Structure formats: structure tokens, C-alpha cells
Amino acid sequence: MKHNSFEPPWWLRNPHLQTMWPPIFRRKKSLALTKERVELPDGDFVDLSWLGQGDSPIVMILHGFEGSAKSQYVNGMLQAINQAGWRAVVMHFRGCSGVPNRLPLREYHSGETSDIAFVVKKLRDREPNTNISAIGFSLGGNVLLKWLGETGDSNPLTAAIAISVPFELQKTSVRIGQGFSRLYQWFLLKSACYRLAKKYKKQGGPIDIPSLMKIRTLREFDNKVTAPLYDFLCAEDYYNKASSRQYLPRIRIPTLIIHSKDDPFMTEDIIPEDHELSEQVILEVSEYGGHCGFVTGKYPWRPEYWLEPRITTFLQECLSINAS
Numbered sequence: 001m002k003h004n005s006f007e008p009p010w011w012l013r014n015p016h017l018q019t020m021w022p023p024i025f026r027r028k029k030s031l032a033l034t035k036e037r038v039e040l041p042d043g044d045f046v047d048l049s050w051l052g053q054g055d056s057p058i059v060m061i062l063h064g065f066e067g068s069a070k071s072q073y074v075n076g077m078l079q080a081i082n083q084a085g086w087r088a089v090v091m092h093f094r095g096c097s098g099v100p101n102r103l104p105l106r107e108y109h110s111g112e113t114s115d116i117a118f119v120v121k122k123l124r125d126r127e128p129n130t131n132i133s134a135i136g137f138s139l140g141g142n143v144l145l146k147w148l149g150e151t152g153d154s155n156p157l158t159a160a161i162a163i164s165v166p167f168e169l170q171k172t173s174v175r176i177g178q179g180f181s182r183l184y185q186w187f188l189l190k191s192a193c194y195r196l197a198k199k200y201k202k203q204g205g206p207i208d209i210p211s212l213m214k215i216r217t218l219r220e221f222d223n224k225v226t227a228p229l230y231d232f233l234c235a236e237d238y239y240n241k242a243s244s245r246q247y248l249p250r251i252r253i254p255t256l257i258i259h260s261k262d263d264p265f266m267t268e269d270i271i272p273e274d275h276e277l278s279e280q281v282i283l284e285v286s287e288y289g290g291h292c293g294f295v296t297g298k299y300p301w302r303p304e305y306w307l308e309p310r311i312t313t314f315l316q317e318c319l320s321i322n323a324s
Contacts, residue, residue, distance in 0.1 A: 002282070133159040165259065258294070
């Protein structure tokens with residue numbers, strides 16, 4: 001573990017401003033994305049969005065809770081990967097591409113790793129000689145780290161990066177329900193519950209819509225939705241089994257984790273300690289940065305997004321080592 005080089009500007013040191021600046025003020029660029037639907041073994045599907053062509057390395061992006069290729073942090077990352085000369089692909093978690101997934105008893109959650117495993121294997125079978133790396137934001141970072149730990153030496157990725165990860169879901173569920181952070185909880189729940197209500201209204205489902213719309217906290221959502229859909233005993237059982245912190249010692253591929261101490265989604269004690277990290281893991285921690293923020297720049301009218309060059313630099317180093 002080490003401190004990274006991120007320094008917030010004088011005009012953006014508050015964690016909430018860091019968190020909210022990109023989605024509110026950063027303009028998204030219109031990108032010519034190519035869509036691909038991957039049929040899953042259980043009869044459901046996930047949608048991929050591609051940017052770039054040829055036979056260059058592939059970098060997969062895993063979005064956060066209720067995110068998609070339209071999310072500003074994904075849009076920025078797609079541009080950075082493309083500018084580096086690689087192909088980028090966003091793997092939408094089930095139901096997050098704008099099209100409801102087929103199965104009423106399947107959704108996505110912070111510990112569901114079978115879909116990324118299947119998609120990466122499909123890409124590997126299709127292009128056996130291509131380097132594949134992955135970047136996970138928030139929930140997507142938790143999924144990525146858990147999968148890396150589950151697979152150990154057999155993981156097929158060249159490198160991985162995880163940003164603003166909720167390493168302990170139980171602590172995250174408490175922190176996001178406190179103070180100003182309740183605004184994030186409200187926004188995320190509104191998105192998830194309305195999306196599910198639309199899906200269940202069309203095809204029916206195990207949760208009645210009026211009960212769904214009365215949910216007010218993430219813990220309640222996980223008790224009433226996540227746990228029953230995936231046969232967890234309760235939210236606490238889900239949190240214990242799906243959290244990525246316990247999987248960090250088993251990671252065997254080069255992995256960069258970026259985190260800020262002032263992340264308003266979680267408490268500082270969620271950050272893993274040195275002895276929990278495998279030799280392949282670099283954990284870079286900054287005092288500031290918010291949740292998936294890391295905005296810098298001398299003036300507000302000329303902001304810079306520190307994450308993207310840091311991530312592409314790390315990937316370039318890993319790809320160069322792999323090539324040699």
C-alpha cells in the first residue's frame with residue numbers, strides 16, 4: 001500500500017464535490033459504440049458495448065451500481081482506452097443496458113462473478129492470443145476483485161484495476177445511510193427500484209411492485225431483493241459472502257486498486273491493510289478524491305480527470321511486461 005500522486009485542487013477538496021462534479025459537470029462525448037449481445041448458459045443475456053477495432057488488446061470495463069456505458073466515468077474511460085490504441089468493451093450487468101434481462105429470478109449483485117467469467121472466456125476463446133485486462137468501478141470493482149481471488153493462478157486476465165471499491169458491504173450499507181450520503185442512497189435506490197418495477201410490470205416477478213417502491217435503504221433492498229433472489233439468508237449473509245476484502249490475498253495477476261480515504265460511500269477502516277494484499281496487488285490511497293471522483297486541475301473551467309491517465313499508464317506497464 002502506498003499513497004498515490006493525486007492532489008485535489010483548491011476549488012474541489014470536499015469529498016461530496018469530488019463525487020458529484022463529474023456526473024453533473026463533465027460533458028460526455030458521443031461515441032460510436034458497437035453493441036453485442038452475449039447469450040448466457042442459463043437462458044439470460046448480457047450486453048456489451050465496444051469501442052475500437054482491429055486486434056489490439058482488449059480492456060473490459062465493469063460499471064458501478066446501476067451504471068452503464070452512458071455513465072460519465074465509463075464514457076471518459078472509453079475515450080482514454082481508445083486514445084491509448086486499445087479496444088474497450090463495457091460489460092453491462094444484467095438489466096443495465098437499457099433492456100430488461102429475461103429471467104425474473106436473476107439480476108446482478110456485488111458478488112456475482114459467473115457472468116464476467118463467462119464473457120471473458122468467450123472473448124479468450126474467440127481471440128486466444130489477445131491480452132485482456134479489466135477495470136472495475138465501485139460495485140464493478142468488488143465483482144472484479146472477488147473473481148480474481150476466486151480464480152487465483154487460473155485467471156486469464158493480463159492486468160486489473162479497481163476503483164473506489166466497497167471492500168466490506170456491510171459497512172458500506174451503514175455509511176451510505178448517514179448524513180449527506182443518504183442522497184447517494186436515494187438516487188441509487190430510485191434507479192434500481194424503478195428499473196425492477198418496469199421489468200416486473202412487463203414480465204411478472206417474485207417481488208410485488210408496491211413493496212418494491214416502499215424500499216428506503218440499501219440494506220432493506222438487499223434483504224427484500226438481493227437475498228431472496230440469490231438464496232442468501234439475509235442481507236448480512238449476502239454482505240459476508242460477497243465482500244471482496246477476504247479475496248485479496250488470493251489474487252495472482254498484476255492488480256492496481258485506487259481508493260480515497262474521504263470516500264463518502266464508506267468509512268476509512270474499510271481500506272485493507274498491507275498483510276491482506278497479495279504480492280501482485282498495489283493499493284494506492286489518497287487523502288482526497290471522493291467516490292470515483294479524483295478531479296484535479298488548476299481552475300474549475302479546466303478540470304482534469306486524474307484516474308484515466310493513471311489507469312492507462314498502469315495498463316501500458318503491464319502490457320509491456322507481458323509482451324517482453
